[in-house]
Amino acid sequence: MVGRVVLGLKQGVYGLFVSPPGVEVTTAPNANLLISTTTKNLQVIARGSFTSSGGNANISWPAAGFRPRLLVSSQLGAYFTYTSDNSATISVSSIMQTQLGFVWGIAGTTPTLSTTIYWMVLSSNA
Amino acid sequence: MPNRVVLNSSGLKISQPGFNVLTANNAQLQFSSDWSAMGVVQSGTYDLTSWSVSTSTALHSGTIPLVKTFSTPPFCVFYLLQGGYEAPLFYGHGGAVMVDRGDNSNPSRSALVIQVGTTSISVRGMYYKASSGVATPFYNMRFFVFDNNL
Numbered sequence: 001m002v003g004r005v006v007l008g009l010k011q012g013v014y015g016l017f018v019s020p021p022g023v024e025v026t027t028a029p030n031a032n033l034l035i036s037t038t039t040k041n042l043q044v045i046a047r048g049s050f051t052s053s054g055g056n057a058n059i060s061w062p063a064a065g066f067r068p069r070l071l072v073s074s075q076l077g078a079y080f081t082y083t084s085d086n087s088a089t090i091s092v093s094s095i096m097q098t099q100l101g102f103v104w105g106i107a108g109t110t111p112t113l114s115t116t117i118y119w120m121v122l123s124s125n126a
Numbered sequence: 127m128p129n130r131v132v133l134n135s136s137g138l139k140i141s142q143p144g145f146n147v148l149t150a151n152n153a154q155l156q157f158s159s160d161w162s163a164m165g166v167v168q169s170g171t172y173d174l175t176s177w178s179v180s181t182s183t184a185l186h187s188g189t190i191p192l193v194k195t196f197s198t199p200p201f202c203v204f205y206l207l208q209g210g211y212e213a214p215l216f217y218g219h220g221g222a223v224m225v226d227r228g229d230n231s232n233p234s235r236s237a238l239v240i241q242v243g244t245t246s247i248s249v250r251g252m253y254y255k256a257s258s259g260v261a262t263p264f265y266n267m268r269f270f271v272f273d274n275n276l
Contacts, residue, residue, distance in 0.1 A: 007131060007138075014130040015140050016157060035163075037140040043161035044274045049198065066153035073201070073218025075241065096222050103224050103237045107183035107252040111222075111239045118219050120201060123161055125153060 013038055043123040052092040053115045060087040067126040075113040082126065092117060167200070168193045168271035171207070174238075174251045177262060184262070186251035192244075192271060199242040200271050207266040215267065216240075220247070236263040247271075 002024040006017040010026060015037035019025035023032065030036040045068055046061035053076065061068075067085040072078050077096040080088045097113050104110040128146035132139050137159035141147035145154040152158065170190070177184040192200070204215040215223060220241040236253035253263050 037156040
């Protein structure tokens with residue numbers, strides 16, 4: 001059975017290292033590991049969603065001590081601006097639904113895009 | 127040499143090289159158990175090869191099953207594959223891509239709508255051609271589905 005976890009020193013570097021099943025963690029290249037803290041791990045600080053077909057919405061998340069990267073996902077079309085290190089305003093437009101209708105309408109019933117706006121706050125800097 | 131790893135009742139934290147984990151702020155950490163890890167839970171390719179064609183329009187409707195049922199639609203990334211290149215289509219929970227190609231003699235248009243649900247990903251496409259001879263749009267994609275523990 002191979003070693004799977006090192007919490008401490010691996011090849012001269014301190015950190016947390018976790019290998020896939022069947023792979024010896026002490027000798028595996030860091031690029032082949034499930035977890036390696038030789039680089040900053042991408043983690044999710046917070047996430048949420050709301051429903052909107054247009055207009056602005058304010059969101060916030062637990063303060064992390066820095067301004068983290070915000071990802072906003074909208075089928076309708078959305079953009080955001082930070083209002084502080086732990087808050088932002090998301091602006092939603094229904095332009096994509098309108099434009100899709102112009103293109104798709106000639107072939108049949110235009111798909112209805114979701115009005116749910118999803119957002120995630122990642123542990124990387126903004 | 128600063129301390130890099132601390133594991134106690136508050137959890138596990140690992141600092142970036144050069145920073146003492148006991149005094150580092152969150153921006154100076156490589157890893158913190160205060161936050162959820164995110165990883166790829168599913169990946170693959172999807173090609174829009176089957177089209178229902180009428181006189182001047184064609185439609186595609188397909189589904190990519192997810193390997194598990196999610197509580198909320200997962201975060202996904204889609205790339206368009208063409209000629210050995212990979213071009214980012216969109217990230218998130220799906221979106222719409224519209225291409226209105228055309229010239230003065232043979233107008234055409236195509237559209238692609240991808241919507242991520244909790245059990246599957248819906249893929250719908252259409253194209254329109256004013257006359258015959260217009261090539262079917264080339265929609266070959268690579269996708270990644272992410273999961274986290276939040």
